[in-house]
Amino acid sequence: MPKLNLDSARNRSALSDMESSQKLQSALEPKYHPAAKKLCLSAGLTDKHLKRRWHVLESLTNKDLLLDPFTQSHSQAYANNIEHFIGTVNVPVGIAGPLRINGSFANDDFLVPLATTEAALVASYHRGANLITAAGGASVLLISEGVSRTPVFGFQTLAEAAQFVSWVVTQYDAFRKEAESTTTHGKLKDINVSIEGNHVYLVFEYVTGDASGQNMVTIATHKVFHYILQNSPVTPTDAFLDGNLSGDKKANSHTLRSVRGKKVSAEVTIPANLVEKYLHTTPESMVKFGEMNTVGGLLSGSIGINAHYANALTALYIACGQDAACVAESAVGITRMDVDTNGNLYASVTLPNIMVGTVGGGTGLPTQKACLDILGLHGNGKAKALAEVAAGLCLAGELSIVGAFCADHFSRAHHKLARKK
Structure with a gap:
């Protein structure tokens, strides 16, 4: 079994302050006392909530740097893009x-x-x-082009998974109707099926017009997902809206030959x-x-x-x-x-x-x-x-x-x- 080499430069820099096991245990153990810096519970963007947040933050930084006059005058424009709003960060643009x-x-x-x-x-x-x-x-x-969302369904056996897939392949028109009822721009383009043992991954692929479309396809697939749960001839033991097959916000090799x-x-x-x-x-x-x-x-x-x-x-x-x-x-x-x-x-x-x-x-x-x-x-x-x-x-x-x-x-x-x- 490989041994931890405390003499290596990497471990020496990370562990050099470890004076005793008691000190390390004290540093790492859970702490249950109330938080010293507590923000208001609401995530909303109102003047009242903004003031409450800055009541906590003003002792930490200059309010005018994050909540400058331009940001204040346009603050409501951010209401659908941010929670617990406190201001904006200026990034240089060339x-x-x-x-x-x-x-x-x-x-x-x-x-x-x-x-x-x-x-x-x-x-x-x-x-x-x-x-x-x-x-x-x-x-x-x-x-x-195409944006996907990939729900996953678990069954007791491979035979149940196969029975589920046999039903799924007959449901394209129904799935498309459910999905497109949630959006005026998104269109269900294709459905692919991947079976792994008693798990079934469904890849719903959409075109999303001029929006990048990630929220759009999530909402559309959520509607289909619940249609499946209500109408499937085989009841899944487990079901989740996404099974991590879409490559959403992750580098993946699959899309080198396809598209996301x-x-x-x-x-x-x-x-x-x-x-x-x-x-x-x-x-x-x-x-x-x-x-x-x-x-x-x-x-x-x-x-x-x-x-x-x-x-x-x-x-x-x-x-x-x-x-x-x-x-x-x-x-x-x-x-x-x-x-x-x-x-x-x-x-x-x-x-x-x-x-x-x-x-x-x-x-x-x-x-x-x-x-x-x-x-x-x-x-x-x-x-x-x-x-x-x-x-x-x-x-x-x-x-x-x-x-x-x-x-x-x-x-x-x-x-x-x-x-x-």
């Missing part, structure tokens, strides 16, 4: 572009707002965007002279870097291969009122680079899980709507275009960061931009 997208839904030169506290990030995407635009733009295609949200692929071919001008390297060096990093990604157990989709998507999602936690799944994808027969650089990205919307969620909040307005992508009919812009932005970031490593500029850029003082 602009990258123009980024030329030649897409099936997005076809324009876009100025892209990015919210981040990471120095060098916006500069990198700005450089990549300008390179793509100089090369004629990125060709971008939205391939498919919007699946988009983008490509660009860049002449070697533009690679040299903008990135100070060669197509051959960038391809070799990609090959060696693909192996490194495989050795690390990476799902998909990319340099840093998460940087682009997090900054875009925060700026534009998206659910930032969806970056966990959205940042899965594949970047690939080749040298074509003319010595030009071919680069592509494929992202199967872009979770974006242009209505609902946080998209209508004042500053988030302002960022979507910069893109020209707020409101109905714009979500597919936003997904294509997101993929093009990721392509810009891949080109820029790979170029920086190949030219040995990566560390220099961070040193120059993050340590100006």
